[in-house]
Amino acid sequence: MDSDTAFEKFRSCAVEVLQVPEDKVTAEAKFQEDLEADSLEVVEFVMALEEVFDITIEESELDGVTTVGQAFEIVTSKL
Amino acid sequence: MAFPAPLRRRVVVTGLGVVSCAGIGLDAFWDGLLRPAPEGERRVRDFDPAAWFDVKSARRADRFQQFAIATAQMALDDAGELGVDPMRAGVVHGTGVGGLETLENQVGVLNSKGPRRVSPFLVPMMMANAAAAAISMRLGWRGPCETIVTACAAGTQSIGAGMRLVASGRCDAVLAGGSEAAMTRIGLAAFTNMTALSTSNVSRPFDVRRDGFVIAEGAASLVLEELEHARSRGAHIYAELLGAASTADAHHITMPAPGGAGALACMELALDDAGITPADVEHVNAHGTSTPLNDLAEAEAIEKLFGRRGPLVTSIKGVTGHSLGAAGAIEAVASALTIVRHEVPPTAGLEQLDPEMHIDVAIGGPRPFAGGAVLSNSFGFGGHNGCLVLAPLQSEL
Numbered sequence: 001m002d003s004d005t006a007f008e009k010f011r012s013c014a015v016e017v018l019q020v021p022e023d024k025v026t027a028e029a030k031f032q033e034d035l036e037a038d039s040l041e042v043v044e045f046v047m048a049l050e051e052v053f054d055i056t057i058e059e060s061e062l063d064g065v066t067t068v069g070q071a072f073e074i075v076t077s078k079l
Numbered sequence: 080m081a082f083p084a085p086l087r088r089r090v091v092v093t094g095l096g097v098v099s100c101a102g103i104g105l106d107a108f109w110d111g112l113l114r115p116a117p118e119g120e121r122r123v124r125d126f127d128p129a130a131w132f133d134v135k136s137a138r139r140a141d142r143f144q145q146f147a148i149a150t151a152q153m154a155l156d157d158a159g160e161l162g163v164d165p166m167r168a169g170v171v172h173g174t175g176v177g178g179l180e181t182l183e184n185q186v187g188v189l190n191s192k193g194p195r196r197v198s199p200f201l202v203p204m205m206m207a208n209a210a211a212a213a214i215s216m217r218l219g220w221r222g223p224c225e226t227i228v229t230a231c232a233a234g235t236q237s238i239g240a241g242m243r244l245v246a247s248g249r250c251d252a253v254l255a256g257g258s259e260a261a262m263t264r265i266g267l268a269a270f271t272n273m274t275a276l277s278t279s280n281v282s283r284p285f286d287v288r289r290d291g292f293v294i295a296e297g298a299a300s301l302v303l304e305e306l307e308h309a310r311s312r313g314a315h316i317y318a319e320l321l322g323a324a325s326t327a328d329a330h331h332i333t334m335p336a337p338g339g340a341g342a343l344a345c346m347e348l349a350l351d352d353a354g355i356t357p358a359d360v361e362h363v364n365a366h367g368t369s370t371p372l373n374d375l376a377e378a379e380a381i382e383k384l385f386g387r388r389g390p391l392v393t394s395i396k397g398v399t400g401h402s403l404g405a406a407g408a409i410e411a412v413a414s415a416l417t418i419v420r421h422e423v424p425p426t427a428g429l430e431q432l433d434p435e436m437h438i439d440v441a442i443g444g445p446r447p448f449a450g451g452a453v454l455s456n457s458f459g460f461g462g463h464n465g466c467l468v469l470a471p472l473q474s475e476l
Contacts, residue, residue, distance in 0.1 A: 019133075019134050019138075044199055044200065047196060
C-alpha cells in the first residue's frame with residue numbers, strides 16, 4: 001500500500017470515528033486541540049485503525065503521540 | 080406518623096418534558112393518553128436524537144441517555160429562565176437498567192472480535208448514572224447529581240428524592256425524572272422468560288383478562304423548584320409536590336406483598352408526608368401494570384386506604400405500556416397535566432374490571448378532575464415502593 005492510499009484510509013477512519021471534516025485531518029493536526037478528541041476517543045480511533053489496517057498498536061507506543069502525523073507514522077511503520 | 084418539618088420549604092413543578100410511545104412532548108403525549116390503546120410494541124419509533132445531539136455526541140450516548148437528555152431539555156425550556164445558582168441546582172435521574180443496548184452490543188463485539196475491540200465508551204455509556212451525569216454536564220448544574228436504581232419505582236423515587244433536596248433547602252431547583260431503553264434482544268428475552276410480559280400483547284390494567292405487562296421505553300423529566308423562587312420569577316406552576324414516600328416490601332424479589340401491604344404503607348406515608356388525609360385525595364394515578372399480581376395487590380391496598388367509594392383511579396399503562404424506571408416519571412407528568420387540564424385520562428384496554436377489585440377506575444373515556452390531591456404510585460421488582468402526592472397550588476395553605 002503506498003503512503004497516499006494509506007493516508008486516505010487513515011483519514012476516512014478519523015472522519016468516521018472522530019466526526020471531523022476531512023480537511024481538518026492534516027499531519028500537523030493535534031487530536032485534542034484541533035480534532036476535539038479526548039483520550040477515550042483517541043483509544044476508539046486507534047482501535048478502528050487496528051481493524052482497518054489489520055495491525056496491532058500497543059498502548060505504550062502511543063506515549064507522547066499528540067498529532068495525526070505521529071499516529072500515521074506508527075501505522076505506516078507496521079504495514 | 081407525620082414528619083415534623085419546621086424548616087420544610089414548599090416545592091412546585093414548573094417544567095415538564097416527556098418522551099413516550101404515547102407521544103413526544105406534552106401535547107402529543109396528552110393526546111396519546113386520550114386515544115385508544117395502540118397495538119403491539121411500545122417503542123418510541125419517531126424519536127430522533129438529532130434534535131438534541133450532534134452526530135458525535137449521539138454516538139457516545141446510549142438510547143436511555145438520549146431520552147433523558149431530550150426530556151431534560153424539554154422540561155428546562157418549558158420552565159423558562161430559572162436563574163438558579165448552579166451549586167444549588169441538582170439532578171436526580173433514575174433508571175431501572177441503564178445502558179443495556181450498549182452492553183449487549185459490546186458483548187457481541189467481545190464474542191466476535193475479542194476483548195481488544197470492546198469500546199472504551201462501554202462503561203460511560205452503560206452505567207446507570209450516565210443520564211444524570213450527562214444532564215448535569217449539559218446544564219452546568221453542580222449541586223447533587225444522583226441516580227436511583229430501583230427497577231420500576233426509580234422514576235417516582237427520583238422525584239421524591241429531588242423534592243427532599245428542594246424542601247430541605249439544599250437546592251432551589253432540581254431536574255428529576257427517569258429514563259429507560261431496555262427493549263433489546265436480551266431485555267425482551269429476559270422479561271419474557273420470567274413470564275412478566277403479556278402473552279396477548281395487550282395492556283389492560285385492572286381488567287379481569289389482564290395477563291402481564293407490555294414492555295415500553297421512554298423518559299420524563301420535571302423541574303422541581305422552591306415555591307418562592309418560582310413565584311419571584313413569575314414561573315408557570317403546574318402543581319405543588321406536597322409529599323412523597325418510599326418503602327420496601329421485604330417480602331419477595333418479584334412478587335408484591337400479600338394484600339398490597341407494602342404499597343399501602345407507602346401510600347399512607349406519602350399522605351402523612353403531604354400533611355393530608357385520604358379524604359383529600361381525588362385521584363390515584365396507579366402503577367397498574369396489567370400483571371395479575373400487581374393490579375390485584377394495588378387495588379386491595381387502595382380499597383384498604385380509601386374504602387369502597389374511594390378516589391378515581393387510572394393507569395395510563397394501557398396506552399404507554401410499562402417503561403420500567405421511566406414509568407413513574409412519565410406518570411408524574413401525566414398527573415401534573417391532569418391537574419392543569421382538569422381531566423383524568425382513561426385506563427385504555429380496560430373493558431371489564433376484575434370483580435375482585437372494589438375501586439373506581441376510569442373506563443372508556445376521560446373523566447373530569449375537579450381539584451384535590453393526586454396520588455401517583457410506582458412499585459418495583461425488589462419490593463421497592465414509591466408514592467408522590469401532587470395538588471393544584473393553593474394560594475396559601
